[in-house]
Amino acid sequence: MDQRTTMAGYQAAAERALDAWLPVATDAPQLLHEAMRYAVLGTGKRIRPVLVYATGQALGIPVTALDGPACAVEFVHAYSLVHDDLPAMDNDDLRRGRPTCHRAFDEGTAILAGDALQALAFHVLVTDAALNVPAMQRLAMIEALAAASGSQGMAGGQALDLNAVGAKLNAAELETMHLWKTGALIRASVKLGALCLPEIDAETLAALDSYAKCVGLAFQVQDDILDIEGQTEQIGKPQGSDLARNKPTYPGLLGLDGAKREAERLLADALSSLELLGARADFLRWLAHYIVKRDK
Amino acid sequence: MDQRTTMAGYQAAAERALDAWLPVATDAPQLLHEAMRYAVLGTGKRIRPVLVYATGQALGIPVTALDGPACAVEFVHAYSLVHDDLPAMDNDDLRRGRPTCHRAFDEGTAILAGDALQALAFHVLVTDAALNVPAMQRLAMIEALAAASGSQGMAGGQALDLNAVGAKLNAAELETMHLWKTGALIRASVKLGALCLPEIDAETLAALDSYAKCVGLAFQVQDDILDIEGQTEQIGKPQGSDLARNKPTYPGLLGLDGAKREAERLLADALSSLELLGARADFLRWLAHYIVKRDK
Numbered sequence: 001m002d003q004r005t006t007m008a009g010y011q012a013a014a015e016r017a018l019d020a021w022l023p024v025a026t027d028a029p030q031l032l033h034e035a036m037r038y039a040v041l042g043t044g045k046r047i048r049p050v051l052v053y054a055t056g057q058a059l060g061i062p063v064t065a066l067d068g069p070a071c072a073v074e075f076v077h078a079y080s081l082v083h084d085d086l087p088a089m090d091n092d093d094l095r096r097g098r099p100t101c102h103r104a105f106d107e108g109t110a111i112l113a114g115d116a117l118q119a120l121a122f123h124v125l126v127t128d129a130a131l132n133v134p135a136m137q138r139l140a141m142i143e144a145l146a147a148a149s150g151s152q153g154m155a156g157g158q159a160l161d162l163n164a165v166g167a168k169l170n171a172a173e174l175e176t177m178h179l180w181k182t183g184a185l186i187r188a189s190v191k192l193g194a195l196c197l198p199e200i201d202a203e204t205l206a207a208l209d210s211y212a213k214c215v216g217l218a219f220q221v222q223d224d225i226l227d228i229e230g231q232t233e234q235i236g237k238p239q240g241s242d243l244a245r246n247k248p249t250y251p252g253l254l255g256l257d258g259a260k261r262e263a264e265r266l267l268a269d270a271l272s273s274l275e276l277l278g279a280r281a282d283f284l285r286w287l288a289h290y291i292v293k294r295d296k
Numbered sequence: 297m298d299q300r301t302t303m304a305g306y307q308a309a310a311e312r313a314l315d316a317w318l319p320v321a322t323d324a325p326q327l328l329h330e331a332m333r334y335a336v337l338g339t340g341k342r343i344r345p346v347l348v349y350a351t352g353q354a355l356g357i358p359v360t361a362l363d364g365p366a367c368a369v370e371f372v373h374a375y376s377l378v379h380d381d382l383p384a385m386d387n388d389d390l391r392r393g394r395p396t397c398h399r400a401f402d403e404g405t406a407i408l409a410g411d412a413l414q415a416l417a418f419h420v421l422v423t424d425a426a427l428n429v430p431a432m433q434r435l436a437m438i439e440a441l442a443a444a445s446g447s448q449g450m451a452g453g454q455a456l457d458l459n460a461v462g463a464k465l466n467a468a469e470l471e472t473m474h475l476w477k478t479g480a481l482i483r484a485s486v487k488l489g490a491l492c493l494p495e496i497d498a499e500t501l502a503a504l505d506s507y508a509k510c511v512g513l514a515f516q517v518q519d520d521i522l523d524i525e526g527q528t529e530q531i532g533k534p535q536g537s538d539l540a541r542n543k544p545t546y547p548g549l550l551g552l553d554g555a556k557r558e559a560e561r562l563l564a565d566a567l568s569s570l571e572l573l574g575a576r577a578d579f580l581r582w583l584a585h586y587i588v589k590r591d592k
Contacts, residue, residue, distance in 0.1 A: 023447050028472075032447055032455035083411060086384075088403030107384030108458045111407065112451045115379060115414065119446035122418050126439040135431035142438060143422040150415035151319050151328055155408045159328035162404045176324075 003286040007050060010063075014049035015041070017067035018074060021124055035105045035113035036120075040078045043096040047219070047291065048073040048189040054287055055193030055208060058280045059200070068128030069141060069192035072121040076149050077185055079117035082110050084158060121145060133198050141195045148188035157181025161247070169248040175217065177248075182223075183216030190215075207273050211284065214270035218292045221263040224249040228256060230296060267292045299582040303346060306359075310345035311337070313363035314370060317420055331401045331409035332416075336374045339392040343515070343587065344369040344485040350583055351489025351504060354576045355496070364424030365437060365488035368417040372445050373481060375413035378406050380454060417441060429494050437491050444484035453477025457543070465544040471513065473544075478519075479512030486511075503569050507580065510566035514588045517559040520545040524552060526592060563588045 001009075018040055023033045049070035056066040085092040085100040086107060092100050102110035125131075125142050133141075147153055157180030164177060190212035194200050228251055250259040270288045274281040297305075314336055319329045345366035352362040381388040381396040382403060388396050398406035421427075421438050429437075443449055453476030460473060486508035490496050524547055546555040566584045570577040 027448075029447065029452045029455045029459075031459060032452055036447060079411075083407055086404075086407065088382075088398075088407060102384075108382075109455060111379055111382065111384060112455045112458070115375075115410070115445070116447040116451040118411065118414050119442045119449070119451065122438060123442040123446060126435050126442065135435055138435060139422050139431055142418060146415045146419040146422065149411070150419060151325065151332060151412040152323075153415070155412040155415065156325045156328055159325045159405060159408045162408070163325075163327060 003283055003290075006283055007287070007290070010050045010053040011046045013053065013063050013067065014046045014070050014074065017071050018049075021068075021071045021075075021120070023120075031105065031109055032112055032116060035101055035109045036117055038104055039082045039101045039110075039113055039117065040075065043098060044074075044078075045294075046074065048077050048185060050287065051186065051189040051212070051215075052193040054283050055190045056196045058277060058284055059194060059197045059204075060280075061193075061196045065130050065132055065196055066193060068124050068131050069196060072124045072141075072145055073185060073189045073192060075117045075121040075124070076145060076154070079114035079121075080149075080154055080158070080185075082114040082117070086110065089158070089162060118149065121149075131196065133196060137195055137198060141192050144188045144191045144195070148184040153180055153184035153188075154182075157184065164248050166246045167248065169253070171253060174248055174250065174253055178217060178220040179213070182220050183213060186216035186219065187212040203276065207276050210273035211270050211288070214266045214273065215288050215291055218263050218266035218270065218288070221250045221259055221266065222292055222294065224251055225256065225259050225263065226294075226296065263292050299579055299586075302579055303583070303586070306346045306349040307342045309349065309359055309363065310342045310366050310370065313367050314345075317364075317367045317371075317416070319416075327401065327405055328408055328412060331397055331405045332413055334400055335378045335397045335406075335409055335413065336371065339394065340370075340374075341590075342370065344373050344481060346583065347482065347485040347508070347511075348489040350579050351486045352492045354573060354580055355490060355493045355500075356576075357489070357492045361426050361428055361492055362489060364420050364427050365492060368420045368437075368441055369481060369485045369488060371413045371417040371420070372441060372450070375410035375417075376445075376450055376454070376481075378410040378413070382406065385454070385458060414445065427492065429492060433491055433494060437488050440484045440487045440491070444480040449476055449480035449484075450478075453480065460544050462542045463544065465549070467549060470544055470546065470549055474513060474516040475509070478516050479509060482512035482515065483508040499572065503572050506569035507566050507584070510562045510569065511584050511587055514559050514562035514566065514584070517546045517555055517562065518588055518590065520547055521552065521555050521559065522590075522592065559588050 022037050022040060025034045025037055027033060052070040052073060053063060053066050081095060082101045084090050085095055086102055093103050094100065101113060122142060125138060125145065149155060157177050160177040161181055187209060190208050194205050194208050250262060254262055267288055271285055274284060318333050318336060321330045321333055323329060348366040348369060349359060349362050377391060378397045380386050381391055382398055389399050390396065397409060418438060421434060421441065445451060453473050456473040457477055483505060486504050490501055490504050546558060550558055563584055567581055570580060
């Protein structure tokens with residue numbers, strides 16, 4: 001099976017599991033449930049769930065045991081997109097080519113859908129019966145997700161981003177912002193996949209975390225590059241929207257060529273982190289390439 | 297020690313523990329941390345933490361072992377107030393007599409402060425070293441909080457409330473809305489206090505939950521009564537603001553006298569739920585009276 005087929009299989013598994021964990025739209029409160037489902041289903045590359053599946057499968061965990069953690073990270077990611085798109089934050093009308101949640105519903109419903117999706121992520125990690133690990137390890141997964149989502153994780157990175165509009169950040173500040181804003185949840189995705197193995201050792205966990213840290217930053221660098229080079233129809237948001245908004249970006253700091261070299265360097269570091277895992281990490285290697293080379 | 301002194305002691309314990317669990321304002325991202333601290337500290341009756349302490353102490357748990365769960369429920373409560381006050385929801389400028397979080401900071405920061413407070417609540421329940429229960433019971437506490445916060449809990453209740461403006465609800469619909477919006481977290485507070493006892497039995501848990509359900513509804517009925525009768529300086533928001541906003545309320549449905557009778561009925565039910573606990577539940581009894589008889 002080639003890697004693209006593997007990837008498509010993981011994406012399909014994520015889609016099924018997300019649908020199953022989401023509240024059904026006919027249960028009250030219906031509008032909120034519709035908004036939650038709209039925010040999560042039908043679109044998205046599912047990079048974070050795929051990272052959970054890829055990491056877990058590299059360690060020999062069956063896909064079904066990885067569904068819950070894959071959904072938990074995607075619910076957190078989806079809630080963050082809903083909140084980031086709000087008028088008080090990035091004020092985006094389009095997300096993945098569709099109206100953003102607050103445009104399709106209303107602002108209040110979008111805020112609450114995000115809030116409920118965060119709670120749902122933790123509910124999944126506690127109650128997922130297919131997750132076959134000791135209770136202590138389940139707690140470690142919940143903590144990984146809570147830390148990645150919090151004030152020195154995703155929410156903190158978005159706060160830095162919000163206050164960085166029009167500001168001049170140096171390379172270290174830009175890296176901190178992205179390590180928190182997107183990096184933390186990408187690292188949590190890999191960590192949750194790894195923690196699905198009951199007897200995971202510290203060395204493997206550290207190697208995977210190093211991989212995830214590099215992939216997370218590379219993902220952001222490529223995002224910034226695509227914001228300049230990509231077409232609106234491919235990336236689903238108006239091209240150059242970060243520049244137009246005067247947000248600090250890697251191309252803005254390093255130049256376009258410098259940003260491309262930075263992405264290559266991070267890719268190389270990600271790959272070298274995986275050495276001790278051998279051939280079983282081949283899909284994780286392909287995925288790092290995919291994330292850095294993607295055109296949308 | 298009289299009950300008011302006990303209550304003040306619990307409130308002080310909550311204040312200290314909340315301050316200790318909150319990120320310090322000098323750590324980055326500073327603005328976000330300041331907003332989180334502003335949203336939580338310095339005001340508030342701490343009803344939910346007091347319910348955690350009161351329940352735990354009725355079962356013989358020391359106060360220090362209850363600090364973490366008390367903070368977790370208050371962080372969730374505080375985040376919900378920040379989000380509920382936003383222009384897209386209740387659009388309140390004042391909360392507890394001070395500018396609301398989005399007025400003191402900005403909307404984006406307020407949304408993110410709420411998001412980070414929710415994550416912090418789960419972080420506390422996972423990592424609190426003073427909480428001396430088996431990992432499985434800690435997971436049960438996390439699930440109680442996640443369910444109480446989610447789409448068929450607090451967030452769902454607020455969604456119903458948002459869509460009820462101008463609508464005519466019957467008694468059952470109004471009760472569902474409040475059971476979710478405020479009741480769920482009040483029940484979770486009592487449940488978390490009870491789950492601090494490693495060998496808690498199902499009968500005691502059910503009795504306490506019945507108490508909490510009645511207290512939660514009585515709290516809301518009294519809130520609606522105070523919205524009509526209270527003074528702005530006492531309740532910290534403009535008097536009659538729910539009526540002005542055309543929100544369904546108990547006095548609107550039952551009349552003011554009918555609402556007062558409903559509060560009395562719920563109080564009586566709360567007290568009868570506690571019979572099997574004997575004298576050790578005396579503070580919980582006093583607290584039910586306090587919640588129903590409060591004038592702010």
